[in-house]
Amino acid sequence: MTALPYLESLGDGLYAIDTGFHRRRYDAAYLMVEEGRAAFIDTGTNFAVPRLLAALDALGLSVDDVDYVIPTHVHLDHAGGAGLLMQSLPRATLLVQQRGARHLIDPTALHLSALQVYGADEMARSYGVLRPIDAARVRSPADGDTVVLAGRPLHFIDTPGHARHHHCIWDERTRGWFTGDTFGMSFREFDTALGAWILPTTTPVQFEPDALRRSIERLLAASPHCMYLTHYSRVHDVQRLGGLLFEQIDAMVALARPLRAADDRHARLMSGLSALYREQLQRHGVHDPDAGIATLALDIELNAQGLAIWLGRGAR
Template sequence: MSFPIYQDLDHDITRIDTAMVREELAACYLLRGGDEFAVIETGTHHTVPIVLDLLAQRGIDRGRVKYVIPTHVHLDHAGGVGGLMQALPEATLLVHPRGARHMIDPARLVAGATAVYGEAAFRETYGEILPVPEQRVRTPGDGDEVTVGDRRLVFLDTPGHANHHFCVYDPASAGIFTGDTFGLSYPPLTTEKGPFILPTTTPVQFDPTALQASIGKLMKLQPARMYLTHYGPVEDPGPLAERLRGMVDDYVDLAERVAGGVGDDRLEAALRSALRDYLFRHAREHGCELSDQRLDALLGMDLTLNSQGLAVWLRSRRAA
């Protein structure tokens, strides 16, 4: 049986696999309200034809897509924004006020990512990053609302993972599109105990205090479910929030302990090793029976990025 690129969920929401790197790594969502639609998260430029194919399969005119909504401008969430906006003539881009300039002129985003990955790897992973005309961009603030047909969406400023991050509350589903604020939960790590959730501390704006506050802010809405970008919907988020908040504290303790025992030249490698030990141990305690090799395949990229983000956070504290 082939992996389903599209999965229809309840409440007129369809989960779309963005085809970034591997299956079940990153998702975006098509949401329907009456005769209008919104695309929440966009994946990379390579995701654009996947979204357009879904619209064609469903007989949805592209002009009925009212909004394109990335939760923040990291390229696994917003790399496809420019391409989608070119293809969706009536759509308005809704983006965090602190991220809008990077969608209007993505040159700095591209330069930064290219410096990290190299030109060839960047193009393979993300493709072309296209600008969006400023007149097609809106920047909702905390508590602002829009409608998609008869459906209301509420924007929540949620820093901690990134300063340019909002989450989107959908009262119709009692769900929240959480971007990276509510962490990661890859389906192969789900066990009889439920989803295995973990924080994401990718560089460069990790702020544990702000992230804890943002998770608390989401939970005050008493959501029934969270729609994660990484990956898919999770139900009954209360216990997951408790676990996630505890792990954020653990990450901070781990980072401070590691930093006290190594020089700066070895910091990231030491953090990665400690994070790997921590997450593998917790996965086993959660009932995960996958091999270490399989866990490395699933979590290796996050281990690298999270250790880099923790190192940036530690260094910024020293400089403050």
């Protein structure tokens, strides 16, 4: 194996690839290798594709050895590079939740939606041009389906709450879920003697707190040994982390509901989320919670936007 600074072996044929999005160790794609066959789970953006292809080469694999590309959902930090990656993988099939399939086959609407959130300059700088994928190369596993990679079963379940086009993938070998954004975000900067810290992500536009709670409960019901997060990488102690997610989902809902008609809603959501996360980081023993809030600036902005959109739908 050739050493690459952004490629980390997790054992059991699994590798985390730092896609380089936003900052170091913020966004992971995963490469699973089994009996010489391979699958990517999440892809990062277009700008991550050279790293994903280099990871194959570093492991002695060719583009012909990849059977599957599996976005957990179609948000661009998870699937923005899927079209470009598929162009380089002639034998691969894309496995995407059924509600997201049309957006990767024809990414026009996905591009326009992201454009409204990020603006034209940020789209060009961080995501590039989204590439369509031939519909004949796309499959949508149903809730409960199993797909096999060289004898290694991968079990799919639908997990709405962060996005309706989200599924999670169970790896029986390691008893771990690839969770995309359903099981939140956990950054290594915030690891302390208490372990990892985690926060939910309510990124626009389909946050639904009740559905998200049910999806997390479903993940935890499998008694997993670990979770493979896109933001960032593998975490253990998942029951404790699930409890933190439930606590914060409830706190975020309680913060947002009274602000439905507020003229300064966004500013108050930003302030309230910052206070919530600062208190959480202090309780977790993070040395400099204010620096932590600065690190979370983008995520606080996106969470505030997602909560506002949820309020606009009636905050059910």
